[in-house]
Amino acid sequence: MSKVFVDVGISLDGFIAGLNGGPKNPLGDEGTKIHQWMYPLKSFREHLKLPGGESNSKDNDILEKIFNRIGANIMGKRMFEEGEANWPEEAPFHSSVYVLTHQSREPWKRIGGTTFYFVNEDIHNVLEKAKKDAGNKDVRISGGAEVIQQYLNAGLVDEFAIHVAPIILVKGVRLFDKIEKEKFSLEIIDVVNSSTVTHLFYNVINHNKK
């Protein structure tokens, strides 16, 4: 059955983006440092239709596996707007992307299989739609932090992966700010390490699972 997962890069001090993020400053001040580990990798570059890249590494294998499991995405409006201004014409999703927003807008179809749907609905309903589109693949809760927190707090996430960069940002957008910790607990599945990043994989045990 299709799983719901969160998968997000983070600084050692818990930030998933820098301050002052927006369409003209994607990922915020110094935020790209969080994802530095993936930029040289072949699987990342392929995803953006860029040539070359390093293919012989655990990091590359992990990233490829993540991309391959995604059948649909859910993201917040700010993340979409930041991306809209910066993604290539062939947006890097190749699947349905549900954008949680109060604005109504027609679906936006991009070459390469990405379609953005703009939805003003309960997050449970949006997840049902994403699951339907995902088929046998999984649904990724892409971000930002608030959307991840909403889905975690609602008990709707099955797996939680974070990629910890060995950097300290001091300021930025915190991943864990509005977590309702009594709603779930985490169980370590696996940890994989390279010289540039540490991948932590958790199962999410939801305490009020229907």
Add this chain to the structure above:
Amino acid sequence: MSKVFVDVGISLDGFIAGLNGGPKNPLGDEGTKIHQWMYPLKSFREHLKLPGGESNSKDNDILEKIFNRIGANIMGKRMFEEGEANWPEEAPFHSSVYVLTHQSREPWKRIGGTTFYFVNEDIHNVLEKAKKDAGNKDVRISGGAEVIQQYLNAGLVDEFAIHVAPIILVKGVRLFDKIEKEKFSLEIIDVVNSSTVTHLFYNVINHNKK
């Protein structure tokens, strides 16, 4: 040569203790959850002169190695006061402990080899004294968060280990609050994982090393 290291337990969201910590509430609200992984281990229990415990695990080996490398400790006054009210008569250090404080107090010698020295001096000087006592062993900057931050920001730390518990505290004392991030960077040495904790080991590259 003797190394200076930080070694500290942390929640996944970056807290080394809960709120409202003090002599009557050691580690703060829910703070003991951060260290839950070590309580059943033989090396932890031996350290406190308790019988039994699990000895056949990576976690136990790691903890034993940490205890064995410590030749002297440096800690803040609040950490000391919290411990003073709760440590057994044979305090669990078995070496010199320098307590940074503005109060003057005679050295306090405990059975089992722990002597607490109360020092109102520049942190560099205190480190020199600790290094002298440590001999071939290493100096541990024990905590709390502010003392760790002071030593990191001063470029005096060689190695940095954190033990990440798979829990989210939401509130508490943050490890990284006052870091001056331009002063140093981190280099991943190793990561070791068990079902209850993830150990992250870093070298600290100090940018203004004398």
